[in-house]
Amino acid sequence: MSVQERKERERAGRERLIVATARGLAEEQGWDAVTTRRLAERIEYSQPVLYSHFRGKREIIGAVALEGAAEMAAALRAATTAADGPRAGVTALARAYLDFAEANPAVYDAMFRLDGGLPFAQEDTPEPLKDAFAALLESLGRVAGGGVHPGLFTEVFWAALHGLATLTRAGRLPPEDAGRRVELLVDRLAVV
């Protein structure tokens, strides 16, 4: 049995290596540069090995997305617990969200812009994704205001953050006023 366990450990390790390498390559040169050939070369295996771990490139993106969701949830919670008061918490949350998107563009794309084959907004949505949304909900639910469903409010706030993150990075919004945009958003949306 021990032999089999060792093999499973090695397989799991190689799978982590694939995900980490894909993520690193994507952050370095963008997802377009993450080809199965390049990825295989970097992990020093042949292409078909990738397909013994993942159904295809899409699933690799999905794996990176899940990893990123867990990190983002942690980052959001860390930012909000450090702040005092709901209002400051929301501002910190928004900043942390946009910082994460800016610091990890490829991971952010894997999560929210690319097709990683993951189900969203359903009961079979993977746990890390649900938890990332839960992290948003924890802070935002407190400033939804009376008579407004916390989940709905969170969706709207999240959409606004997502819009800011993607439009800014794509050069659709000038980056200078990013801070003022966040302030305005929190001012208007959050009910203290």
Place this chain on the structure above:
Amino acid sequence: MSVQERKERERAGRERLIVATARGLAEEQGWDAVTTRRLAERIEYSQPVLYSHFRGKREIIGAVALEGAAEMAAALRAATTAADGPRAGVTALARAYLDFAEANPAVYDAMFRLDGGLPFAQEDTPEPLKDAFAALLESLGRVAGGGVHPGLFTEVFWAALHGLATLTRAGRLPPEDAGRRVELLVDRLAVV
């Protein structure tokens, strides 16, 4: 001279045909299906003809984006002028924006999600793009509220709409509550 003029007319007509065909194909089957081979086949010319009009696929996407921007600007203005009062105008604007994105997903992607090689938020930004933003600004500037720069407010509102449009279509947000999300957004952001 007449011969040359006729040739230029024909060239311009063929260019319009390329853009219209690319757009149609993209709306039918998505941008992934818009390959240079398929596009060439549909316009009944060989691939290299495409490259005598556009530098590459990116520029074709850009051409579709410009066409879409003009249409969106018109749609937004039509929706707002039909409404009475700034508040109703903003609601109509938001609905029109999201309706346009839903009805023309491929065009919307060409404008805001894909790389069409167009400069945004700069002085050399093409006129249709500037005008689409101007159409947003005309309505939204009136509800920015005191002390808030209309342009900045428009950027934030636009980002929120963009987030709603993209996340909903990507299945990240359940489509049922779309209407309530718009109401909440307008309620909170717009200062009547």
Place this chain on the structure above:
DNA sequence: TCGATTGTCTAGCGGTGCTAGGGTCACGTC
């Protein structure tokens, strides 16, 4: 020690965006 199983690799399929080079056709000129 030997057969079976597991694992990995080489090679190749049909597709992509893009381009070099040759050939054809229509044009302006004599």
Place this chain on the structure above:
DNA sequence: GACGTGACCCTAGCACCGCTAGACAATCGA
């Protein structure tokens, strides 16, 4: 009206993509 010329378009092919069939080697259990 015939002709040399130039603009135009197509065939063929490049290097790359995601993905997979089948050969081969290494390891395991009996």
